Amino acid sequence: MTLTSSRFVGYEQDRGIVQFLMQDGSKEIACAISTSAMDYLERGPQARPEQREAQFTRLRDRIEARAASKYRATEFEGTPPGIVLRSIDFRG
Template identity: 55%
Template sequence: MALTEGQFQDYDFNRRVVLFTMKNDEAVVACAISTDAMDLIEGTSRTTPEQRQQQFFRLRDRIEARAARKFSDVELEGNPPGVILRTIDFRPEL
């Protein structure tokens, strides 16, 4: 089953990631995206910590589409398994 929209969780300043969830039917899937990846998508490099939540919501469709693709490709990490998005996940394919 494909992932569906979940919830914004938090911006983890120390790890430089935005934490969010998605749903696989009724199961919650933990997800994270690096702030570098978000800045790459948006074409910026000076997003402040206070702006990360709004940045996530602006980019949500692209972030969740890539998370769903990684999930369907079973590219999971961690325990429990989840989706972690990095800049490499958003670079153009050659």
């Protein structure tokens, strides 16, 4: 169960999330991170909607590392099951 980087899916302003995919072999794993978590990671002002993809790209290594950690711990949410990252996942 090793996740590798796949692709950016998109920013959903109404839900306040950025969606992305990761790979476990040939299996795609749906992932999402809250925009508040990305803003927390940057410790700066809230990014504007048109800046979300660039912000994700800057933070990608940290986001994907945490997603992989939750995947190994089988911390799935939703239907179909996926990985959801929130600010609390990056504290401590």
